[in-house]
Amino acid sequence: NERSLWFLLKRDKIYRKKYILTVAYILSFLTLGWVEGQFGPTFPDILLISRTSLEKGSLFFTMGTLGYLIGSLIMGVVFDKKILDRNLLMFLATMGYGVIIAIVPWCSLFEAMAFIHVMKGAFGGGLDTCGNAGLVVIWGSEGDSFFSALHFAFAFGGILSPLASAPYLMSFGDEVNNTFIDGNNSMMNFTNNNNNTWLNETKSNMSNLTVVTQNEQTSQIYIPYTMTTVLCVLTSLPFLVFKFMSLQKKIERQKGNPEEETTSKSESRLRIVGFINMVVYISVYVAVENTFAGFLTTFVVKELNWTNSQGSYITSGHWALFATGRFLGIFLVRFFSPAKMIFTYNMMMLISLLGFLLTSLHGVVVGVWAFTLLTGFSMSVVFPTVFMWTEQRFLRVTGKIASIFLVAASVGFMVNPLFLGMLMETFSPMWFSYLLFGETFLLMSLFFTGLCISRKISSIKPVQTEQEISILNEKGE
Numbered sequence: 518n519e520r521s522l523w524f525l526l527k528r529d530k531i532y533r534k535k536y537i538l539t540v541a542y543i544l545s546f547l548t549l550g551w552v553e554g555q556f557g558p559t560f561p562d563i564l565l566i567s568r569t570s571l572e573k574g575s576l577f578f579t580m581g582t583l584g585y586l587i588g589s590l591i592m593g594v595v596f597d598k599k600i601l602d603r604n605l606l607m608f609l610a611t612m613g614y615g616v617i618i619a620i621v622p623w624c625s626l627f628e629a630m631a632f633i634h635v636m637k638g639a640f641g642g643g644l645d646t647c648g649n650a651g652l653v654v655i656w657g658s659e660g661d662s663f664f665s666a667l668h669f670a671f672a673f674g675g676i677l678s679p680l681a682s683a684p685y686l687m688s689f690g691d692e693v694n695n696t697f698i699d700g701n702n703s704m705m706n707f708t709n710n711n712n713n714t715w716l717n718e719t720k721s722n723m724s725n726l727t728v729v730t731q732n733e734q735t736s737q738i739y740i741p742y743t744m745t746t747v748l749c750v751l752t753s754l755p756f757l758v759f760k761f762m763s764l765q766k767k768i769e770r771q772k773g774n775p776e777e778e779t780t781s782k783s784e785s786r787l788r789i790v791g792f793i794n795m796v797v798y799i800s801v802y803v804a805v806e807n808t809f810a811g812f813l814t815t816f817v818v819k820e821l822n823w824t825n826s827q828g829s830y831i832t833s834g835h836w837a838l839f840a841t842g843r844f845l846g847i848f849l850v851r852f853f854s855p856a857k858m859i860f861t862y863n864m865m866m867l868i869s870l871l872g873f874l875l876t877s878l879h880g881v882v883v884g885v886w887a888f889t890l891l892t893g894f895s896m897s898v899v900f901p902t903v904f905m906w907t908e909q910r911f912l913r914v915t916g917k918i919a920s921i922f923l924v925a926a927s928v929g930f931m932v933n934p935l936f937l938g939m940l941m942e943t944f945s946p947m948w949f950s951y952l953l954f955g956e957t958f959l960l961m962s963l964f965f966t967g968l969c970i971s972r973k974i975s976s977i978k979p980v981q982t983e984q985e986i987s988i989l990n991e992k993g994e
Contacts, residue, residue, distance in 0.1 A: 535655050538604075539663050541755040542652050543670045545611050548752045549644055550674025552618060552637075552745060556581075558679045562687055562736040566622060567630040577634045579931075584638025585645075586927050592643035593920025596650055603651055608756035610644040615749025622739035642923065650919040653908055661850035661905050668901040669843035676840055682741040784977055791911040791970040792918070796925045798963040799903050803926040804933035805866075805956050806896050810835060811934060812941075812949055813889070820946035821880060831886060835893035842897025849898070855906035856968060858898060863964055865895035867957050874950035900926075910971045 527533075556563075564574045596606065617637045624630040652660060652667055813835065814828030823831075850858065869891035876884030904922065908914045933956075940948035 538655060538759060539652065539660075539666075541752070541759065542607070542648050542655075543663075543667050544752045544755075545607060545644065546648055546667050547670040547674040548611065548614070548745075548748050549641060549648070550671035551678040551748060552614065552641065552674075553671075554675030555678040555682050555741065555745060558682050558686060559738045559741070562738045563621070563630065565687065566625060566736050566738075567627050568625070569627050569630070573627070576631055580631045580634040581638035581641075582927055582931055584635035584640075585642035586638075586924050587635075588639035588642030588644075589646045589920040589923040589927070591639075592646040593650075593916040593918075596647055596916025596919075602760050603647065603654070604756045604760040606647050607644070607651065608753050608760060610640055610647055611749055611753035611756065614640040614644060615746040615753065618742050618749065619746040622736065622742050642927075645923055646916060646920045649904060649923075650914060650916040653904065653914040653919075657908070661855070662847050664901050664905060665843065665846040665850050665898065668898075669840065669847060672836075672840040672843050672897075676836060678741075678745070681744060682738070685737040685740045687736055784974055787970055787974050787977075788911050791967055791974070792907060794963060794967045794970065795903055795907050795911065796921060798960060798967065799900070799922050800925040800929035801956055801960055801963065802896075802899055802903070802929070804929035805953050805960070806900075807930040808933045808937055809870075809892060809896075809953055812937060816877075816941075816946050816949040817885070819941075820877065820949070821882075821885065831889055834886070835889050838890045838893035839897050842894040843901075846898035846901070850902070850905070855902045855909060856971070858902045859906060859964055860968075862895050862897070862899050862902075863957070863961050866892065866899075867954075867961060869895050870950070870954045870957050874954050877947065877950055906967075910967075910974065 560574070560577075563577065564570070567574070592606070592610070595601065596603065601609075614637070617633060617640055620633055621630070621637070624633050648667065652664055656663055810832060813832050817823040817828045817831060846858075853861075869888045872884060872888035873892060876888060904914055904919075907918070907922075912918055933952075937949065937952055940952060
């Protein structure tokens with residue numbers, strides 16, 4: 518089979534170079550997910566190191582998100598301007614990420630810890646932007662499977678890092694009263710990515726903590742953080758090698774410059790409107806995804822009277838199905854278009870959150886478990902598929918486009934937890950289900966809006982210049 522992977526790797530030199538570079542991108546996203554997944558479990562140790570209460574320490578999440586926004590915007594501009602070689606950008610982002618991680622366990626001052634989390638977020642946002650845009654540059658609309666693999670690696674890294682960190686974490690049970698004083702069981706309203714689960718468990722057990730200097734314990738998180746630094750360094754080195762080999766330039770030179778389509782003003786406007794619609798879509802989607810995982814433990818504890826351990830187990834199940842869905846997405850995108858994928862998974866998400874709402878109202882434990890797992894699976898492929906659909910139907914995914922998507926995503930998971938926390942605290946924890954179901958319905962509406970815009974673009978495409986029409990006719994299209 519001349520289109521098989523092994524045949525292309527053996528015979529097609531340009532394909533082999535693209536494939537090698539893609540593997541490096543995937544490994545870098547494994548590292549990115551590793552770092553994101555590590556922060557939540559080590560958060561109590563970070564509070565101890567910086568002598569900070571939980572309420573005050575929540576600022577670390579805010580600073581990390583602020584840095585992420587800044588890093589995404591800067592990388593988006595630098596990536597498109599080609600100020601530096603793109604492989605060099607990936608090397609600097611990944612290596613810088615590792616250096617910052619190594620410093621975190623030694624920041625004993627609150628101000629230093631807050632600043633280092635801004636820097637950590639900036640390098641993470643830069644790596645995320647460069648990785649997403651870079652892979653699209655390499656493959657264009659042909660890289661759906663590789664793009665899914667990239668985001669599966671992120672999810673897989675987020676699962677592995679808590680396991681690697683667990684042996685070195687401090688124990689904050691009831692017997693450790695000389696280190697932390699337990700206060701009122703109030704709910705904090707800020708969550709972040711895969712760390713949400715651990716932060717909310719920490720909230721339930723150690724809210725409003727005050728550090729006591731007597732008989733302080735010594736944290737050992739410098740050990741897993743050093744492991745993370747080594748991982749960052751190792752995954753950054755291939756990009757340095759590729760930079761000196763000028764691999765990116767060779768690929769782009771052999772690939773050639775893509776032909777620019779001549780579009781009418783009305784079509785250009787429609788493409789921009791479609792892109793804006795997808796930006797809103799990605800913001801709402803990330804708000805739903807992260808809020809569900811972040812508040813799940815809090816919801817089942819407060820509304821269903823589960824234990825924290827039960828909440829932890831069901832959240833772990835959610836992430837396991839999420840990662841499984843992303844892995845299967847690597848193969849599914851070969852057979853289904855991005856639009857069909859988004860519709861199918863959106864519909865599953867709507868059904869699963871409706872089922873979660875109804876089973877929660879009636880206290881059906883098996884139903885809560887089943888629909889939580891289905892929710893994790895249904896959320897899995899939406900984020901990378903939105904990038905694919907945008908590339909194919911609306912605008913080329915450049916560095917700036919990728920950074921806009923990531924900034925919108927950050928805004929979504931910053932705003933939604935604050936709003937939901939207020940509703941749950943003021944009215945009822947059931948607003949967790951009400952709000953997320955309503956937002957998922959909004960996602961379906963945004964999808965159909967994008968679908969209508971996409972079809973409108975296709976309908977006006979034949980109305981182009983006479984030269985373009987003659988070229989199309991010569992191809993028989």
